[in-house]
Amino acid sequence: MAAAELREAVDGPTRPAWALVPLESVGPLRFGMRINDVAAALPGMIELRRFQADPHFPRVLGAQFGIGPEAPAVHTYFDGADRLFCVAVDAARGPQVTLDGLELTACVPAELEQLLLDAFRSAALGVSYGPRGNPGVNGLGLVVRVQEIAGGVVTRPVLVGRDRADRCTDDWEGPIPECEWVGRQWTYPGHPELWPPPGYKPNWYDWHPPF
Structure with a gap:
């Protein structure tokens, strides 16, 4: 699908708009909120499930919110x-x-990717890439992932607060939970399209990616 057609296909009239205040908040969600406060800040969504988000840090909790049982919209x-x-x-x-x-x-x-490269060229806010090829801007607490949808592959923003922004683009040792790195990857020569790649067995013991 061509780029213009792909954007038209995913730009629905009912998609709400959330402003990002880097390192502080995204839409109604402020970094540092407790899970009950997050649920209260998303009145148009329901909590779909909770899960262990990282195999190495069992106390990291994931909570999925959506507009219906099979319609996830936000992962926290x-x-x-x-x-x-x-x-x-x-x-x-x-x-x-x-x-x-x-x-x-x-x-x-x-x-x-090109818009980010054009917008953030300074040393303090330059675009960097993790070992698996995903781009982002550490100074903004922003990583851009990709997600496969009907018709093609589009971007999925992942945001962190101020105390987790340092090296947030590092998809091996950074602060973003492992489950957010699993699946479709940013496409670059020499990088697999999926993580984990076929035939590779990561050291996850009994943990399974939740989605």
Whole structure:
């Protein structure tokens, strides 16, 4: 599907708009909120499930919110103190996250990547890439993942708060839970399209990715 057709297919009239305040909040969600406060801040959504988000840090809790039982829209992640530190927005049903007018949700990956490269060229806010090829801006607490939807592959923004922003693009040792790195990857020569790649057995013991 061509880039223009892909954007038209995913830009629905009912997609809510959330403004990103880097390192502080995304839409109604402020980093540091407790899970009950997050649920109260999403009145149009229901909590779908909770899950262990990382195989190496069992106290990291994930909570999925959506507009219906099979319609996830937002994934939220909480530390051992029940404080929100990471938000990921579903490309198909999640809000349109914007940063100073720049749309981050459900965009054509190559187009958004170029816009980020053009917008953030300084040393302090430059685009960096994790070992698996996913781009982001550490100074904004922003990582851009991709998600496969009907018709193609589009962007899925993942945001963290101030105390987790350092090296957030590092998809091996950074602060974002492992489950957010599983699945479709940003496409680059030399990088597999899926993580884990076929035939690779990660050291996850008895943990299974929740989605």
